[in-house]
Amino acid sequence: MVSDANTMLADVAGWQRMLDRHAELFTELAPGARIGILPREPTGFAPGRQPAGWRDARFGTAGAPFLAWEAAEGRMHARCEQIGGFGEARADFLLLADAQSIAEAYAALEGDALGRLKRRIRRGDVMLCTFRTRAELARAGYEDFLDSLGLAFMGACR
Amino acid sequence: MTTPRPGELKLRNLFQTGRIGRFTSANRIKYGACCVSNYNTRDGFITARELARMRVIARTGCGIITNQGAYPDPLGEGKAYFRQVAIYDDKFLPQFEEIARDIRDAGAIGIQQILHAGRYGGIDLGYCVQPSDVPQTLPHFRPPRVLTKEEIREMVRQHADAAKRSIKAGFDGTEVTSFMGYLLATFNSKFTNQRTDEYGGSLENRGRFMRELIDAIKQATPEHPLIVRLNGAELMDRWGGNTEDECFELMQQAADCGVDMISVTVGWQEAPDSSIGRDIQPGHWNYLAARAKRLLPNVPITFGVRLPDPRMANQCIADGEFDFWEVCRPLLADPELVHKAAEDRLDEVRRCIGSLNCLSRLFRDLPYTCTMNPALGHEVEPEYHVTPAAVKKRVMVIGAGPAGMECAITAAKRGHQVTVFEKSDHVGGNLRGYAARDLARPDDLESIVRHYELMARKLGVELRLGTEANAKLMRSILHQYDVAVVAVGARVDREALRGIEGHERILDGLAVAQGAVSVGSRIVVIGGGKVGLTLAESLRKGGAEVTIVEAEKRIAGDVMPSFKWRHTAWVDELEITTLTLSRVTRVADDGCTVVNAKGETRLVPADTVIATAPRRSNQELFHEFEWMIDELHGCGDALIPRGIDAAIHEGYRLGARI
Numbered sequence: 029m030v031s032d033a034n035t036m037l038a039d040v041a042g043w044q045r046m047l048d049r050h051a052e053l054f055t056e057l058a059p060g061a062r063i064g065i066l067p068r069e070p071t072g073f074a075p076g077r078q079p080a081g082w083r084d085a086r087f088g089t090a091g092a093p094f095l096a097w098e099a100a101e102g103r104m105h106a107r108c109e110q111i112g113g114f115g116e117a118r119a120d121f122l123l124l125a126d127a128q129s130i131a132e133a134y135a136a137l138e139g140d141a142l143g144r145l146k147r148r149i150r151r152g153d154v155m156l157c158t159f160r161t162r163a164e165l166a167r168a169g170y171e172d173f174l175d176s177l178g179l180a181f182m183g184a185c186r
Numbered sequence: 187m188t189t190p191r192p193g194e195l196k197l198r199n200l201f202q203t204g205r206i207g208r209f210t211s212a213n214r215i216k217y218g219a220c221c222v223s224n225y226n227t228r229d230g231f232i233t234a235r236e237l238a239r240m241r242v243i244a245r246t247g248c249g250i251i252t253n254q255g256a257y258p259d260p261l262g263e264g265k266a267y268f269r270q271v272a273i274y275d276d277k278f279l280p281q282f283e284e285i286a287r288d289i290r291d292a293g294a295i296g297i298q299q300i301l302h303a304g305r306y307g308g309i310d311l312g313y314c315v316q317p318s319d320v321p322q323t324l325p326h327f328r329p330p331r332v333l334t335k336e337e338i339r340e341m342v343r344q345h346a347d348a349a350k351r352s353i354k355a356g357f358d359g360t361e362v363t364s365f366m367g368y369l370l371a372t373f374n375s376k377f378t379n380q381r382t383d384e385y386g387g388s389l390e391n392r393g394r395f396m397r398e399l400i401d402a403i404k405q406a407t408p409e410h411p412l413i414v415r416l417n418g419a420e421l422m423d424r425w426g427g428n429t430e431d432e433c434f435e436l437m438q439q440a441a442d443c444g445v446d447m448i449s450v451t452v453g454w455q456e457a458p459d460s461s462i463g464r465d466i467q468p469g470h471w472n473y474l475a476a477r478a479k480r481l482l483p484n485v486p487i488t489f490g491v492r493l494p495d496p497r498m499a500n501q502c503i504a505d506g507e508f509d510f511w512e513v514c515r516p517l518l519a520d521p522e523l524v525h526k527a528a529e530d531r532l533d534e535v536r537r538c539i540g541s542l543n544c545l546s547r548l549f550r551d552l553p554y555t556c557t558m559n560p561a562l563g564h565e566v567e568p569e570y571h572v573t574p575a576a577v578k579k580r581v582m583v584i585g586a587g588p589a590g591m592e593c594a595i596t597a598a599k600r601g602h603q604v605t606v607f608e609k610s611d612h613v614g615g616n617l618r619g620y621a622a623r624d625l626a627r628p629d630d631l632e633s634i635v636r637h638y639e640l641m642a643r644k645l646g647v648e649l650r651l652g653t654e655a656n657a658k659l660m661r662s663i664l665h666q667y668d669v670a671v672v673a674v675g676a677r678v679d680r681e682a683l684r685g686i687e688g689h690e691r692i693l694d695g696l697a698v699a700q701g702a703v704s705v706g707s708r709i710v711v712i713g714g715g716k717v718g719l720t721l722a723e724s725l726r727k728g729g730a731e732v733t734i735v736e737a738e739k740r741i742a743g744d745v746m747p748s749f750k751w752r753h754t755a756w757v758d759e760l761e762i763t764t765l766t767l768s769r770v771t772r773v774a775d776d777g778c779t780v781v782n783a784k785g786e787t788r789l790v791p792a793d794t795v796i797a798t799a800p801r802r803s804n805q806e807l808f809h810e811f812e813w814m815i816d817e818l819h820g821c822g823d824a825l826i827p828r829g830i831d832a833a834i835h836e837g838y839r840l841g842a843r844i
């Protein structure tokens with residue numbers, strides 16, 4: 029499964045096309061704003077469970093494929109890296125996706141990939157992990173994007 | 187012994203006395219802590235605004251009144267809201283004393299809630315404290331820091347101190363809340379508690395913090411009742427949260443520790459589903475209270491989540507489902523609710539419509555206000571009081587939508603003689619058509635219209651339906667009125683649609699909403715704001731294929747923050763196509779041509795195209811009536827198209843001022 033996720037996340041050109049199609053969601057983002065997608069399996073995260081000391085933990089010898097979306101020059105850029113632990117992600121927040129969610133979003137790269145991610149987030153298959161405060165995220169211009177993922181950003185208690 | 191009022195005889199179970207600890211309450215109604223208001227100072231002191239608000243609450247007629255959740259720690263790790271009150275030091279006491287006195291003077295039992303927000307706290311700190319390092323699933327909360335055992339012990343002590351201080355202030359008892367995932371909930375839940383020491387792991391261990399808390403508070407305030415708010419359902423199953431069975435085992439633990447009352451709540455802020463929104467039917471969660479009562483027949487159970495109707499509450503108490511009705515937002519919407527129930531005037535109640543304006547504002551760090559109660563939060567300001575008018579005037583209100591009707595009934599309460607002129611044959615304006623199409627709960631929105639019809643009748647407001655107010659009519663009634671209020675709402679701006687080839691084929695959203703025109707089976711809706719969404723969702727539900735074309739980059743731009751996710755989820759579930767940053771350029775037999783911001787064109791097959799945007803205020807009468815009347819005012823969408831909150835609030839403010 030990991031190797032599948034590896035291949036899918038490594039298709040940077042495919043993800044880039046998807047990001048470009050949704051460019052309007054990222055126009056407010058400050059340069060350097062960075063979102064990451066990580067396959068859940070190598071991280072040890074599962075619904076209701078995460079490894080003790082996960083922030084500093086290593087993912088094992090192989091590391092994990094990591095798809096970063098990074099804002100620069102008014103555009104979101106996709107790049108794929110291999111990281112050995114959360115510390116190396118340097119992301120504002122991470123989407124920790126199970127293998128099916130990655131496969132589903134990937135299969136819809138030319139279509140509704142973000143919609144698929146949104147549905148999977150709602151079902152708990154994609155977990156969110158934030159490293160910034162609310163004010164920092166708002167200042168970095170994330171509101172449009174977070175709203176489009178169906179997250180109750182600044183409007184919980186429903 | 188006073189003679190019971192007629193409604194008290196009808197709702198005998200609700201208006202019977204109740205017991206909590208050594209206290210007897212006048213009735214079975216508890217004002218729930220619906221009161222993190224953001225009216226206070228940034229460093230936790232209660233303000234005059236809050237005191238005035240609580241004076242109104244003290245007089246609501248509830249047997250038990252809960253004062254808003256105060257954070258108990260000096261660092262503010264427990265602080266969840268921008269202007270939440272603090273209770274970690276005696277310096278805060280004078281204002282708490284005033285509130286406790288007001289509650290006691292009103293004959294109610296006063297309870298002070300202690301709210302340590304845990305996972306949702308640390309608003310000024312950049313981190314929150316939790317039993318374990320469980321990442322936030324909603325990005326607006328702060329990253330977690332794990333509590334040491336030493337810190338846990340300190341927290342228990344802080345809660346006990348806060349309880350002691352509450353009693354010193356004059357409250358009769360205290361309450362600890364775990365509503366929506368606050369600190370206590372994070373220890374109880376296996377979602378957030380993954381500790382391996384004696385505070386984590388088994389249910390017994392996870393409940394240890396709660397048991398220590400209860401013990402410490404009971405020891406600190408042995409003569410005074412302690413209430414604990416505990417979830418009957420977390421709605422966090424998909425994230426590994428507690429099952430309902432586990433929630434009830436925790437309630438059993440609380441009861442075994444000698445807690446004096448359990449308040450059953452539902453949900454977490456992060457839960458993917460609603461617990462208190464308009465999409466939840468009243469009574470939906472009652473089964474949780476009933477289960478708690480069956481499990482703990484000797485512990486008073488209080489409950490009220492999404493249970494806005496006193497008649498239903500009365501029946502639940504009769505059926506033994508719970509002991510006290512814990513009412514919260516319905517009393518924000520109408521602080522007279524209990525008195526109206528007691529006087530058998532329930533038809534006059536302004537219903538909470540579940541709009542979530544109150545909570546949406548809290549999450550934007552704003553003081554809360556209520557869609558239905560424009561005076562909420564302004565009790566301290568005389569300008570918001572409805573007082574007899576110094577000069578009684580003859581007022582004509584043009585337009586019987588929410589803005590006009592609110593203005594009319596407020597002005598009538600002040601002694602003005604009011605006539606409402608309405609072109610159509612009904613009260614309610616545009617709201618009427620759209621309310622019926624609401625996917626969540628049409629009856630809530632329709633109740634607004636019914637309320638206005640009834641109050642107009644009771645207050646002697648003359649309704650001239652089917653009468654269009656224009657310059658000709660005005661000339662015929664010259665000098666009969668002192669004031670004209672233009673409240674004729676907004677319309678779809680057809681001028682702005684003229685650039686679309688075939689624009690004359692485009693139907694008006696309102697006409698469709700009212701059922702005045704029929705539609706086909708492949709529909710394009712122009713505008714993805716709340717009006718367009720409501721229409722699109724109902725048409726889709728009716729079986730049509732629907733595409734929304736929205737000029738902005740997102741749909742639901744004008745929807746309440748706490749309800750936005752609901753519309754976007756419906757759009758998803760119903761498979762409505764949305765084309766954002768797009769506009770329609772041509773409408774023809776085969777459908778319509780849509781162009782996006784990049785200039786890409788596509789043909790959307792459609793047999794019906796409906797416009798709900800852009801909207802434009804109906805302002806023509808302002809010019810026509812100038813020089814014809816002494817005072818000319820406007821309110822609601824006739825000034826700027828917005829929606830029901832602005833309409834009601836402006837109508838009220840104008841009515842209170844004329």
Ligand SMILES: Cc1cc2nc3c(=O)[nH]c(=O)nc-3n(C[C@H](O)[C@H](O)[C@H](O)COP(=O)(O)O)c2cc1C
Nearest residue numbers: 218219220221222255363365491492513514515544
């Ligand atoms: C504006 C607002 C503020 C609230 N503040 C608190 C609070 O301070 N402590 C608490 O335990 N619950 C709080 N709640 C939750 C309510 O007490 C109540 O459980 C919930 O609103 C459901 O009841 P209802 O349907 O009668 O509103 C608040 C709710 C609202 C709408």
Ligand code: SF4
Nearest residue numbers: 538541542544556557
């Ligand atoms: S703002 Fe809406 S949800 Fe809140 S109390 Fe008022 S009507 Fe109810």
